[in-house]
Amino acid sequence: MSILQAKEVKKHYGEDENLVKALDGVSITIMPGEFVSIVGASGSGKSTLLHMLGGLDNPTSGSVEIGGQDISQLSDDKLTVFRRRQIGFVFQNYNLVPILNVFENIVLPVELDGKKVERDYIDRIISLLGLESKLNSLPSNLSGGQQQRVAIARALATKPSILLADEPTGNLDSHTSMDVLNLLQMTNRQFSQTVVMITHNDEIANLADRKLHMADGRIMQPLEAKYCGRQNMRMGAWA
Amino acid sequence: MDATQSMTAKLSDRQYRANKSRNKTTIIAIILVTVMFTTVFTIGLSLMDTKAQLGAVTTDMSSMFLFISGIILILISGYLIIHNIFQISVTQDIQFYGLLKTLGAKNTQIGSILMRQAARLCLVGIPIGLGIGYGIGALLLPVLLAANSAIAVLSVNPAIFIGAAIFALVTVLISCAKPARMAGKVSPIAALRYIDGEMDDKRKTKRSKRATSISRMAKENLGRNKKRTVTMVASLALGLMLLNSFYVMQNSYDAEAYLKSYCASDIAFSDKSVTVDLLDYSNTNNTVTPELMEQIAAVPGTQTGVAYYTEAQADPGDTAINNIENFYNDEESGPGSWLSSIEAARTSYNKLMQTGRVTAGVYGLDDIAAKTGNVYMGKYDAEKFATGKYAFGLGIADNGADSIFYEIGDKIEIEGKMYEIMGMMELPTSVQGSLETEATALGEKYAIPTAAFLEQFPNTPIMRGFANVEGEENKRAAEQIVLSHMEQDGNLTMQTRDTYASQFREQVAAQVILGYALGVIMALIGVLNFVNTMLTAIIARKREFAMMESVGMTKPQLKQMLVFEGIDYAVITLVISLLLSLFVGLTVIQDSVSMSWVANFQFSLLPLGILAPVLIVLAVFIPLKCFGQTQQRSLVERLRETG
Ligand SMILES: Nc1ncnc2c1ncn2[C@@H]1O[C@H](COP(=O)(O)OP(=O)(O)OP(=O)(O)O)[C@@H](O)[C@H]1O
Ligand SMILES: [Mg+2]
Numbered sequence: 001m002s003i004l005q006a007k008e009v010k011k012h013y014g015e016d017e018n019l020v021k022a023l024d025g026v027s028i029t030i031m032p033g034e035f036v037s038i039v040g041a042s043g044s045g046k047s048t049l050l051h052m053l054g055g056l057d058n059p060t061s062g063s064v065e066i067g068g069q070d071i072s073q074l075s076d077d078k079l080t081v082f083r084r085r086q087i088g089f090v091f092q093n094y095n096l097v098p099i100l101n102v103f104e105n106i107v108l109p110v111e112l113d114g115k116k117v118e119r120d121y122i123d124r125i126i127s128l129l130g131l132e133s134k135l136n137s138l139p140s141n142l143s144g145g146q147q148q149r150v151a152i153a154r155a156l157a158t159k160p161s162i163l164l165a166d167e168p169t170g171n172l173d174s175h176t177s178m179d180v181l182n183l184l185q186m187t188n189r190q191f192s193q194t195v196v197m198i199t200h201n202d203e204i205a206n207l208a209d210r211k212l213h214m215a216d217g218r219i220m221q222p223l224e225a226k227y228c229g230r231q232n233m234r235m236g237a238w239a
Numbered sequence: 240m241d242a243t244q245s246m247t248a249k250l251s252d253r254q255y256r257a258n259k260s261r262n263k264t265t266i267i268a269i270i271l272v273t274v275m276f277t278t279v280f281t282i283g284l285s286l287m288d289t290k291a292q293l294g295a296v297t298t299d300m301s302s303m304f305l306f307i308s309g310i311i312l313i314l315i316s317g318y319l320i321i322h323n324i325f326q327i328s329v330t331q332d333i334q335f336y337g338l339l340k341t342l343g344a345k346n347t348q349i350g351s352i353l354m355r356q357a358a359r360l361c362l363v364g365i366p367i368g369l370g371i372g373y374g375i376g377a378l379l380l381p382v383l384l385a386a387n388s389a390i391a392v393l394s395v396n397p398a399i400f401i402g403a404a405i406f407a408l409v410t411v412l413i414s415c416a417k418p419a420r421m422a423g424k425v426s427p428i429a430a431l432r433y434i435d436g437e438m439d440d441k442r443k444t445k446r447s448k449r450a451t452s453i454s455r456m457a458k459e460n461l462g463r464n465k466k467r468t469v470t471m472v473a474s475l476a477l478g479l480m481l482l483n484s485f486y487v488m489q490n491s492y493d494a495e496a497y498l499k500s501y502c503a504s505d506i507a508f509s510d511k512s513v514t515v516d517l518l519d520y521s522n523t524n525n526t527v528t529p530e531l532m533e534q535i536a537a538v539p540g541t542q543t544g545v546a547y548y549t550e551a552q553a554d555p556g557d558t559a560i561n562n563i564e565n566f567y568n569d570e571e572s573g574p575g576s577w578l579s580s581i582e583a584a585r586t587s588y589n590k591l592m593q594t595g596r597v598t599a600g601v602y603g604l605d606d607i608a609a610k611t612g613n614v615y616m617g618k619y620d621a622e623k624f625a626t627g628k629y630a631f632g633l634g635i636a637d638n639g640a641d642s643i644f645y646e647i648g649d650k651i652e653i654e655g656k657m658y659e660i661m662g663m664m665e666l667p668t669s670v671q672g673s674l675e676t677e678a679t680a681l682g683e684k685y686a687i688p689t690a691a692f693l694e695q696f697p698n699t700p701i702m703r704g705f706a707n708v709e710g711e712e713n714k715r716a717a718e719q720i721v722l723s724h725m726e727q728d729g730n731l732t733m734q735t736r737d738t739y740a741s742q743f744r745e746q747v748a749a750q751v752i753l754g755y756a757l758g759v760i761m762a763l764i765g766v767l768n769f770v771n772t773m774l775t776a777i778i779a780r781k782r783e784f785a786m787m788e789s790v791g792m793t794k795p796q797l798k799q800m801l802v803f804e805g806i807d808y809a810v811i812t813l814v815i816s817l818l819l820s821l822f823v824g825l826t827v828i829q830d831s832v833s834m835s836w837v838a839n840f841q842f843s844l845l846p847l848g849i850l851a852p853v854l855i856v857l858a859v860f861i862p863l864k865c866f867g868q869t870q871q872r873s874l875v876e877r878l879r880e881t882g
Contacts, residue, residue: 056341
């Protein structure tokens with residue numbers, strides 16, 4: 001059974017001449033434990049799709065199911081609790097809490113859930129991401145790359161069954177990028193975590209089990225590689 | 240404490256510490272609100288204690304009504320500012336709350352972050368407010384009671400502090416309940432993209448095609464957050480309305496009407512029994528001596544007068560007897576029942592019906608005393624009156640038909656001498672006293688000239704002496720003479736116009752002082768609200784300003800836009816205050832004033848007129864000052880800023 005499923009999801013912003021079809025009928029099915037990457041031009045709707053899949057925003061039409069549950073049927077609080085237990089987010093703009101230090105930011109989702117922090121596990125993530133020396137710093141004193149690593153650590157802290165990452169390596173040098181990817185692949189295998197990752201880096205995208213291509217609010221890459229068609233070739237985005 | 244609790248506590252604590260200046264504003268608002276509650280509670284309970292000391296335990300409905308409407312007004316004005324502050328702070332922090340939501344904070348957890356901060360602010364603000372409010376209450380209490388003989392008892396009832404604290408707390412809780420819910424309900428992604436006042440995307444499509452003018456941009460900014468504009472304007476308008484209304488009330492009290500009734504001359508003196516114990520006037524005490532009158536008359540610029548009083552047997556004539564009979568036979572209107580309940584009145588009545596005679600109060604008045612009377616029937620003709628053939632019937636002027644006992648030309652007889660009724664008048668309290676003895680229970684009273692009085696009742700001592708004195712010095716001299724006589728004769732008392740006037744002013748002040756105090760604090764709250772709204776609006780728009788500047792709007796143009804905005808606020812506030820003041824003045828205040836006989840409703844907009852320029856100046860000054868504070872850093876720095 002699928003863990004994430006989007007059916008004909010549309011998301012429109014604005015009206016009339018200002019209408020933006022950020023998502024224009026997206027249907028995808030993601031199986032448990034899958035590692036999926038999403039690529040596409042800027043403004044093609046990648047972030048919007050990821051937000052929909054994580055239940056952070058409501059689609060204009062269509063439905064999203066997480067673990068077979070239609071999330072539009074869930075109450076606000078139920079969805080929140082579900083999200084903090086099952087889903088880890090890495091945002092494109094990190095979204096760290098400015099008034100909490102690095103360590104507090106990392107354990108925030110765990111504590112919000114009223115759980116005890118597993119120090120061993122958290123320490124392992126911290127050292128893997130090389131954040132040991134920054135634990136007491138406030139986000140405003142970190143570089144973009146450091147903030148991004150904190151955001152990744154925070155997303156992994158609750159051992160979510162689904163990890164949704166929006167350009168998790170966008171601000172990292174190629175060496176650290178590979179480290180982060182190895183980390184994601186590791187948690188993906190070790191906890192059979194489902195990973196959906198947006199990236200602009202084809203090298204990284206190709207490491208995924210499956211690669212989706214977005215353009216103009218639609219998925220252009222068919223679910224199976226054999227449908228790889230002329231459309232994509234014409235767009236020249238298929239290396 | 241479990242982890243969830245500690246996390247919301249930690250977030251709340253950090254956020255509290257990250258917003259020092261916002262906290263200051265909130266604490267000031269909470270202090271002001273608590274001050275108002277505490278003042279009202281202190282005075283309310285102290286008045287009850289003071290009354291209890293006088294033996295009166297009942298609280299009358301009207302002061303209860305005042306107390307409750309005061310509390311409600313404070314609740315409203317407190318809500319208006321505190322709600323506004325929290326609303327603004329939630330708007331400012333909406334990204335923070337949205338972020339927490341994406342990370343899995345529940346509505347209640349987010350709400351409790353805000354509530355915790357509110358509680359903490361209360362913990363600081365309420366005790367300070369309680370202290371200041373109690374102080375103000377203690378200062379106002381003597382003023383409020385100045386006109387009463389009671390000694391002010393400052394209540395130390397703990398209910399003052401408990402009650403005021405609870406009300407202040409309730410105000411804060413009500414005020415931040417909605418913002419807390421709003422913070423909890425934010426949609427995560429919308430919040431992350433939230434721009435002040437532009438929650439709905441529809442607005443962007445409704446841009447008009449007209450050319451942009453600076454004043455129109457200011458108007459649009461005003462409309463950007465209507466609710467905030469409304470609460471801000473309302474809180475300021477409420478304070479201004481209160482000040483204006485109480486001024487109208489004070490202005491309507493007519494010292495002349497009061498003095499005319501209580502003190503018809505510059506100086507009046509009499510035996511104590513006339514003023515203190517009205518039922519026992521003894522006209523055997525020779526208190527106001529002829530020597531005293533002579534000495535005072537000798538003061539330059541002085542005109543003196545006297546009044547005598549005695550009781551005598553009289554025949555009021557057929558018209559009066561008929562009127563009296565009709566009056567008391569009117570079962571429905573009460574006099575009949577009064578007659579049957581008061582022994583002395585019944586005796587007099589029966590005697591009158593059987594013999595045609597009644598015990599009457601007879602006043603001997605000279606010209607100066609007679610002229611103080613309010614003649615409501617007939618005309619006072621000094622020369623004719625002095626002949627001693629005429630008498631005035633005394634009554635109460637505004638009792639309608641019940642004031643008329645006689646017809647002009649009626650013949651009456653006092654102790655064997657006939658008089659013709661010249662008319663009827665009401666004498667001021669300062670001449671008549673409130674002489675109501677049991678013997679004159681039917682209220683038949685006459686005024687005749689002094690010469691005729693002394694002829695009929697020789698050796699009657701003077702009841703009251705009057706003097707009108709020209710010049711302050713002469714007045715002091717005349718007063719000094721009475722004072723020296725008072726030292727010799729403990730029964731002599733004196734009333735002066737000045738003491739009555741100041742007593743009246745104190746009474747009026749007591750009526751309005753609490754209203755002024757509340758009005759001033761509410762207006763302060765309004766100004767605080769204005770500063771807070773302006774400052775946060777400018778801070779929220781820092782980047783917008785920097786952007787406008789970078790595309791070529793000059794600083795003077797930006798300032799001009801802000802000043803337009805401030806003036807728009809001020810004008811709206813003034814218009815609303817004007818309408819509110821007109822409404823309240825012409826309904827509540829006019830009603831309450833018209834019930835008082837010493838008041839003459841006189842509408843005024845003087846306080847608004849005085850405060851209007853002040854408000855306009857503030858409306859120009861505050862935005863410029865706030866803008867100046869945000870302009871200290873470079874354009875690039877301001878553009879980079881995300882907050
Ligand atoms: N809240 C919003 N209001 C209006 N338009 C929006 C909103 N959010 C997204 N859009 C529009 O929807 C489209 C898709 O945006 P999205 O952020 O999903 O793109 P993206 O593929 O993630 O781009 P990038 O690679 O640059 O991050 C864009 O045209 C964007 O302008
Ligand atoms: Mg994106």
